[in-house]
Amino acid sequence: MIFGVFMTEKLYDKDAYLKEFTATVTGSFKEDNGLFKIVLDKTAFFPEEGGQTPDKGTINDIDVKDVQIKEDVICHYLSMDIPVGTEVKGVIDWEHRYTNMQMHSGEHIFSGLVHREFGYDNVGFHLSDNTATMDYNGKLTKEDILRLEMLANRVIWENRKITASFPSSEELEKLDYRSKGPVSGPVRIVKIDGVDLCACCAPHVRLTGEIGLFKIVSFENYKGGVRLNFLSGKRAFLDYERLNDIEIKLSQSLNVKKEDILSSVDKLLKTVAELEYSNTALRRKEVESLCKNSSSGVLFLEKENTDLLRFTMDELKKHLSCVCVVFAGNDAEGYRFLAEYDKEGLNELLEGFKGTFNAKGGGKSGSIQGTLYGKREDIVLFLKDRFENMFGNLS
Numbered sequence: 219m220i221f222g223v224f225m226t227e228k229l230y231d232k233d234a235y236l237k238e239f240t241a242t243v244t245g246s247f248k249e250d251n252g253l254f255k256i257v258l259d260k261t262a263f264f265p266e267e268g269g270q271t272p273d274k275g276t277i278n279d280i281d282v283k284d285v286q287i288k289e290d291v292i293c294h295y296l297s298m299d300i301p302v303g304t305e306v307k308g309v310i311d312w313e314h315r316y317t318n319m320q321m322h323s324g325e326h327i328f329s330g331l332v333h334r335e336f337g338y339d340n341v342g343f344h345l346s347d348n349t350a351t352m353d354y355n356g357k358l359t360k361e362d363i364l365r366l367e368m369l370a371n372r373v374i375w376e377n378r379k380i381t382a383s384f385p386s387s388e389e390l391e392k393l394d395y396r397s398k399g400p401v402s403g404p405v406r407i408v409k410i411d412g413v414d415l416c417a418c419c420a421p422h423v424r425l426t427g428e429i430g431l432f433k434i435v436s437f438e439n440y441k442g443g444v445r446l447n448f449l450s451g452k453r454a455f456l457d458y459e460r461l462n463d464i465e466i467k468l469s470q471s472l473n474v475k476k477e478d479i480l481s482s483v484d485k486l487l488k489t490v491a492e493l494e495y496s497n498t499a500l501r502r503k504e505v506e507s508l509c510k511n512s513s514s515g516v517l518f519l520e521k522e523n524t525d526l527l528r529f530t531m532d533e534l535k536k537h538l539s540c541v542c543v544v545f546a547g548n549d550a551e552g553y554r555f556l557a558e559y560d561k562e563g564l565n566e567l568l569e570g571f572k573g574t575f576n577a578k579g580g581g582k583s584g585s586i587q588g589t590l591y592g593k594r595e596d597i598v599l600f601l602k603d604r605f606e607n608m609f610g611n612l613s
């Protein structure tokens with residue numbers, strides 16, 4: 219108990235659909251971060267608890283920035299003070315809350331089914347505005363997940379009742395309910411008819427039909443079990459809308475029917491690979507003739523991939539025994555370089571690049587590589603002035 223403040227009556231326990239309420243301020247404290255911690259005799263604001271982020275909304279038109287619970291006292295964090303004794307009006311951001319209720323109830327259905335079908339426990343739950351995950355202490359395959367997902371949606375279509383209650387300790391002993399660990403004090407049991415019994419403090423929808431849709435969007439192995447990312451209710455619908463929009467845009471830009479998108483992309487990727495292959499063959503031919511006609515070991519290419527840089531170096535070394543440096547890039551974006559020499563001097567060259575052209579890179583004896591920034595003519599001038607004995611005829 220916070221000094222002088224008694225536990226807050228949780229209005230959301232009895233009525234998850236309460237959007238507005240009146241209450242009295244029983245505590246007001248200025249925090250170090252400049253916010254005011256306001257405690258009420260009762261509240262409909264659900265605090266951050268059980269893996270779920272807190273409700274949003276206003277108290278006397280002041281934005282509620284955070285809601286936390288400590289020893290049954292619920293603290294609302296506001297940017298302005300409200301004196302003790304004031305009668306206030308609280309308004310819940312209903313869109314946000316209802317979306318969370320749809321998500322959380324969806325999780326209960328799925329976890330209940332996982333427990334029934336596989337005997338696994340839900341050992342982690344996280345629900346924020348961006349992510350929603352459920353962890354189970356056993357492995358599930360893709361096929362298992364698809365089957366469970368279909369079962370969960372069937373429970374939604376069957377429009378089953380969801381109720382919350384506080385059974386007596388004798389009643390509780392007889393109940394076979396899910397729980398994330400030992401619970402103290404009165405235990406709130408959320409029941410989904412014929413599907414699940416679970417100890418939970420959060421607000422839920424009244425009927426499974428209100429969830430509308432449940433979808434697992436991805437899963438990964440996690441701590442010997444599995445972690446699933448899921449969506450339900452409005453958030454699942456918004457995601458469907460987003461995906462459908464992508465599908466329409468792809469279908470338009472590829473100029474194919476929706477059902478032909480994947481085969482069309484496959485074809486496109488094959489064509490790109492073939493073009494890359496023939497382009498590389500052409501570039502190699504060009505490079506071969508460039509290297510044959512080069513009188514110095516310094517060669518500038520356009521932006522090239524690592525393979526071609528290597529190929530160019532090998533070609534150059536066929537014709538020249540001096541130090542060879544191949545640059546690929548342009549003045550504006552910088553150059554990648556590869557330099558090879560079987561005598562001393564490469565370290566000095568690398569240090570010179572670092573000092574003059576802000577180069578990054580390294581290498582082993584006989585070969586260095588990296589990136590540098592400068593104008594092509596300045597690089598040539600630098601090599602002429604500082605390393606002419608290594609390069610021979612630089613023009």
Ligand SMILES: [Zn+2]
Nearest residue numbers: 322418419420
């Ligand atoms: Zn729950």
